[in-house]
Amino acid sequence: MHIFIGGAYNGKTDYVMRYYQQQHVVLVDGAIPKEAPACDVLVLKNLEKWLVTQSLEDDAPLIQTMLTELRQLAQQCTLAVIVTDMGRGVVPMDKQARLLRDTCGRFYQALFAEAEQVVRIWYGIGESIKEKRE
Secondary structure (H helix, E strand, O other): OEEEEEOOOOOHHHHHHHHOOOOOEEEEEOOOOOOOOOOOEEEEEOHHHHHOOOOOOOOHHHHHHHHHHHHHHHOOOEEEEEEEOOOOOOOOOOHHHHHHHHHHHHHHHHHHHHOOEEEEEEOOEEEEEEEOOO
16 A cells, blocks of 8 residues: 655645556545456545544544555555645644544554555655555
8 A cells, every 4th residue: 555645735646646657547536435446556535525524533443444445455456545634733623623633643643554655745746754665
């Protein structure tokens, strides 16, 4: 699993599409598909849009379910997940926004622990922050 993280409008999607430009890529926005489509690389982005529709009060089971689904997809094709960095110390005033930020933080920690590769995107420039060596 490859993870790409960056702030809003930092060029994450463009970077990922260039990164995989020689392969057949399918991009899914705001959802985790139940099955991987026929492709070389499945790119998921904006999972935060889907998360905001869920109950985030007790997020541990939700995070485990998401990780299980992502693991299954990663067995079928190369899986790339684009996530938005929501932290940076800013605590939202709105309770739902705080819950989303907190859930994303816990989800990202679990996701990054499993990832083979994590790249931080800063205005279109990628910096590898994790790469598993075999």
